[in-house]
Structure formats: C-alpha cells, structure tokens
Amino acid sequence: MKLKLHVWRQKDKAAKGRMVTYNADNISPNMSFLEMLDVVNEGLITTGEDPIAFAHDCREGICGSCGVMVNGVAHGPQDATTTCQLHMRSFQDGEELYIEPWRAKGFPVLRDLIVDRSAFDRIIQAGGFVSVNTGSAQDANAIPIRKSDADEAFNAAACIGCGACVAACKNASAMLFVSAKVAQLSLLPQGQPERQDRALNMVSAMQNEGFGNCTNQYECEAVCPKQISTDYIARLNREFIKAALTYPDAKK
C-alpha cells in the first residue's frame, strides 16, 4: 500500500506546531498503525529528519499509552480498538491520513503526537481508591458479591486511561473516565464507605484540571476502545447529586 500522511509536528510544549506531509510507501495491510509509523520513522532518520514522536508501550491495547486522532477520529476508524491495535487493512491503498495528537486544555502537547495526561493521575489521586492499608484485609470470600454486580464493576474497571474520550468531546470533558472509576467502586461493597466523598472529590478534581462538562454528546462512548458506557455518566451524576445533598459540607 501507499499512503499520504499529514502529521502534526511540534518540537515541544512551547513551540508552534504545523502539519507536515509525508509519503508512506511499502506499507503492508498486516502492519499495525504504529508499525506503519515505525517504517516512516526509519525512513525519516535515514534522510536526516527527526522521527515523529508518539507515545506507545504495550502495543496490545491495554496500557493506554498510545492514541492519536486519525482523520479526526480518536484511535482511528475501527470500533473498540486502540491505535496500536488498528491495522493498515482498515485503510485503502492511496488514502490520505491526517494524524494529530489529542487536543484538550487538560492535555497539553509535549511533542508531535505526545500529550501530557498527568491530569488523569491527579483525578485518581483525589479519590479513585478504596482506603485499605496492606495487611488489614479479611478473607476474600467473606465478601460475596452478586455476579452481575462484579461483572458490571469489571466492565467499568476496564478503562485504560487513554484519554480518547476527552479528545473526542467538544467540551473536552473527562466525565467518561471519571464515571468509570466511580461506577466500579460504587458497585462494590468495598467502595461504599467512601462512595460520596469519592464522587465529590473526583468531579471537583476533574474541573480543576480544566476539563469541561458533559452535555450528552456521546462522542466519548463512540471512540472508547474499551466500550465504556455513557450509562456510567448518568450513574455518576446521580452519585454526585446524592452526595452533594447528603453531605453539603463535604470537602470538594
């Protein structure tokens, strides 16, 4: 296959970026999208041009490191698929691809296609946990959990923290990400004691990081590689309202 790529190039956080066009020849349909970029980069290095920087690590769709906009769609055209698991057979020979980083106030671009997603870590630090010190746990089977609740908690816990939901949202909202963690822990008995504080603190951390609010556009769910459902956002809203009413003085 031969492709024409238009790639966002930006030297560092402060620099002004621009789109640059490259030809990608000798591309096999069996290559992953990142392997295609590898091939382009090997070519660039040989001709003395800086390779395109992009984040990646596991290359099997689970670490959440990778993620670019391909023709305006976060993680590209294939449903439920991270950029690293996207394969070139999803594209046509001769196609033009526009490749850009996530764009959101909460995710500043660090270089080319790499953005700073540390805001997500800070949101988790605000409450995305159960406060249980090592060694203080009771026997695991002393807490039976309805299978359907456990399965649902798992579905929510499958979020990989990639940030595609934010990139796809016109408000750059991180609600899908936040709601997935809140839902997971609110579905489980272990998460109950901190349930209200968690919802309040994580939402307020999200707002402090500059992410927008949710106006029910559902773009997030459409691009989410782990098919996290917007039902969790509705659940988070309920959690949040209940918590705010029950504990009007809770620290936010």
Add this chain to the structure above:
Amino acid sequence: MKLDAKIPAGPLESKWENHKFDLKLVSPANKRKFEIIVVGSGLAGGSAAATLAELGYNVKCFCFQDSPRRAHSIAAQGGINAAKNYRGDGDSIHRLFYDTIKGGDFRSREANVHRLAEVSGHIIDQCVAQGVPFAREYGGLLDNRSFGGAQVSRTFYARGQTGQQLLLGAYSALSRQIGAGQVQMFPKTEMLDLVLVDGKARGIVVRDLVTGAMESHAADAVILATGGYGNVFYLSTNAKGSNVTATYRAYKRGAAFGNPCFTQIHPTCIPVKGDYQSKLTLMSESLRNDGRVWVPKSKGDKRAPADIPDSERDYFLERKYPSFGNLAPRDIASRSAKEACDAGQGVGESGFGVYLDFADSISRLGEDQIRARYGNLFDMYERITDENPYKMPMRIYPAVHYTMGGLWVDYNLMSTIPGLHVLGEANFSDHGANRLGASALMQGLADGYFVIPYTIANYLASSKLEKVTTSHESFKAAEDSCRKRVGQLLSIKGSRTVDSFHRELGKIMWDKCGMARDRAGLQEALKAIPKLREEFWQDLKILGTNEEINQSLEKAGRVADFLEFGELMCLDALTREESCGGHFRTEHQTPDGEALRNDENFCHVAVWEHEGDATGPAKGHKRHQEELVYEHVKLATRSYK
C-alpha cells in the same frame, strides 16, 4: 564475592513466621526519617511503594511511562495463583510450593518458594479489599481456573485482564499515597545509574524524558522493581520500553546477577508476520484450558484445518503428556511446538505455527460460554490476524515472554550491594529455570505487599546510615558518566538506526540463545555480539539533542545495555552444561527429547559478578555459585506424562 542467602533456620513451614519475629523493626516515629527510592511502578514496585508509604516511610517512585498505571504488569492476561483451596480440590500451601519447585525444574530456593505460597492467599484478600473485580460465580464467591503445571484450579482471574485489574488496584493504593504526599511520583523518568556511598546503595541518577535533565536522588535504601529483560530478543511479548538498563547498571556497580540465561518462551503467541514486526502478542495460557493444540500428522499438509479429519491430526501434547495434556508447563509445550514445526508439520505461511483449536469446547459449552471466558483475547486475535477464532483454530507459536533470571537477592530480597533490594521480575528468586503460569503476578505482589515491608525495616534498623545528599562526589561522578554516555551516543553520527541494531541483536539471541541452545551456536553468538556492539558504537545514527523528547536516544541507551547483557546471557547458557526448564541445551537431552538435568554439577544458581570499571566496558564476568539445598523436596526427573 561472598554469597549468603540468609535463609532462616528452623522447619520450612515456620521459617518466615520466625524470621518476621527476628527482624528488627523501625518505630512509627522513626519511619518518617527514612527515604526510600522505588524504581518501577508495576505490581512489584507499585505495591511496595504504596505499602511503604502507608507505613510512614518517605517514598520516591519512578517509572519511564507517563503514568505509573502503564507499567507492563498491565498486560498480564490470564490470572494469579493462590493456595486458597476454595475449590476443595486438594490444593494447599504445600502443593503450591511443590508445584512451583517442580515447575522450576528444581532450580529455585525452597525457603523462598514456600514463603511465596504462604503469603499467596493474603494477596487475594488484599486485592479484593481494594475493589479488584475478580471473576465470580453465581453464588457471589470467587471463581478459579487452571493453569499449566498444576492439577488443581488455583488461578484467580479478571476476564483476560488480570494484570490490568491487579495493577490498577496497586495503582489506586499508590495514588492514595501520592495524594497524601507520602509518595513523590516521577513518571517519564528513567533510571540510568545506581549510586553507592561507602559500599551501600544510596541513590540513583535519572534522566527526565521530557527535558533531558539529568538529576540525582539520594535515599537510605533503593528498591529496583524494573521488570524483565525479554526485549534483549527484540521481538517479545514485553512492552516496547521494557529494558535491562536499571538492573544492568546495578550489575556494573557490583550487584550480582543470577541465572541470566533463564528465559521463558511462552508457547501460545501470535506467529511473526513480517520483518516490520515490532512486538509479539501473547494469547493467554488460560486458553489451553479449553483449546486443543495440534498439527497435521503429515508434513507440509496445506489443507485448511477443517478439511483435516481428526485421524490425521496430531494432538501432540495430549499424546506425549497424557496426564497434563494441553496444560503441560510452558517450556515443555513450547519445545514440543518447535519440534513439530522443525519436523515440517508446522502450519501457516511460514510453517512456524501450530493450531490451538476451540471447536470441541465450543460444541461442548457453546460459543457464548467461550466468549464469556476469553472474549477479549479472541477479539484481539481477530484484530491482529484478521481471522475469526470462533470459526477456525488460532495459529500460535512460541515467543519470548519472561525472564526468570535477574539480580541475585538473598531471602530478604537484598542484592549483593547492601541497601539495594530487588523485587518482581527483576530479581531471580522464585521460579528456578521455568516459571509456572499465573505465578509472576503472585510473586510481584508478594514481594511488594508482604515481604519487603518487613525486610527493609530490618536493613534500615540495623545499618549505620550517615546522612548523604546528592552533592556527594559519588553522585556527581555518576551524573557525569551518564552525561558523557549520552553525549557519546549522540556524537557517533553514523548511518544505522537504533532499531536496526536491536533487530540484529535479537536475531542472534533468538537463533543461538533461544528455545534450543548448543555449544557451537553460543560460541558463535559470543563472537557476533561484541562485533555488533563495536559497530553500534561506530555507526549508530541518532538525530536531535539530549534536551528534548528524544525517543531514539532513549532506545539507544537501552540497546547499548542489551548489547552487553546479551553476551552475559550467552556466557551463562554456555557454562550451564545441562538442560533444565527453559534452558535447553541440545547436547543434554534424554532419548525421548526431554530436558536432562545434571544435578551433580549444576544444582546451583549461577551468580555472575561484573569485572572492570562500572562506567567502562566489562572486562569480564566472573561466575560464582549458590548451591541449592533441597531438604523437603526430593530431586526428581520432572514428569508430566
């Protein structure tokens, strides 16, 4: 070099309990006076950093990814073992202990493995308390599945994403401590050197991967939990950033390396497609619970799998190992697949593949049941290969997956450098010559949650630790040498890319030090690697500078270390004149092709010591031995027949 494994006296079952009582404690008020560096945020590092912070120590934690949640533990699929005996199927601490020793082909320490089995149950308790959504049965209790090398069901799992869920559990505990200010987290920061003061590990030098700044951090003790070095083979199931740099730098500073040649080749990975291939993808071993492995009986049979009648298929694992069948341990399953392919029975374009067939299970249990168990793995397979495994068998081939070798540690998980502790895949400790499936997650979390918090207190309480700051000359010297090395890499300005060198090294390692090894091949590799290394230092091409995000430069530093380390692996493989577990020397096999151990001469850990200056090239590697003493298990020929 004096090697003292510090194995406590007394009966096996009470060694750990007694030892915990004998270890010195640090009082709550004194804990906050200590600084501990944890390099790595995977299951081992993340759990250690969180727990030490909960106890009140001041912790600094480092990882090279942009978030601690992305450590490669996230990719573990199948499950985690624990001797809970919730099934009532005859499991016990002793059985898990025995299976692990036997699975490791009698090359691990009894006392360590027993402790691992003892704490395994607490891990599950802890993870459930954190909200890890393990699979459950309709009654609401935890479910289990079976893994290779065991005849009981002791593996806990969260669909095909167990590592992810366990890591997110550890990450949440870590995040809580970061939020509380007890852990200072340094993502996108790579450790480049270890710093010793008065012979003790007192800090590290790191490079900020965004700005390129070299910085030192001082502490009272250092923990390395930096994962495995499978990427020395270029193609492996490890993440692209997985490296040997942290442990190899420690090795050059004097920490001994245990059994570097012990690598695990996993039997069920998606076969290589083309020369652009950048990594290999594992298909979890749990699939062997319901999938049957086979090849056509006749060579070069190109018929579609569905057209090959049962009578013309060779279910070679079931045939050769009737009592374990498709759940034979990894080393055995991998070697059998290689043999079948070498004999011309392999399938797929390249002929390097065997079938993993779910047809029988699907007709027995229905597609929905199989989807519930392995849905995400089947989807992943289809995305990569464009083939639907519900309709046709998967094609799989072995790939490099795990490294049993690692920095040598004593029972307290301390290396030969006082104060330097090593956890998780980065140490050599518990898996001998072959790790059983679902035991790495167990070991990483055992080390981090339940072992190091006790043993490090003993070190801190019983050592004289003068106040040290990063203005100490040892830090300055280490920083300088790191800067110099980066400068050297950037100034070569040759013609070849880092990846081209890495691929070439990988091919040497796979061909000569992979699934089967022999003297002549290893000797060739020992000539080829130094030559390649020399070329690397003369002809490498990296663009850009240090003071920016420079991914080629990051890779180059790692590949430079692999180019030295590969040699050590081959040397270790050459010296170990026996076959055991994942180390198969073709000269040493039984008449029916099984690994032939040599207990008389090799019932020991090979412990390597670096010779030469820490910042220059290795002058040599000196081999020491830690004899393994089996008091409870009788050395036997491993049989899964």
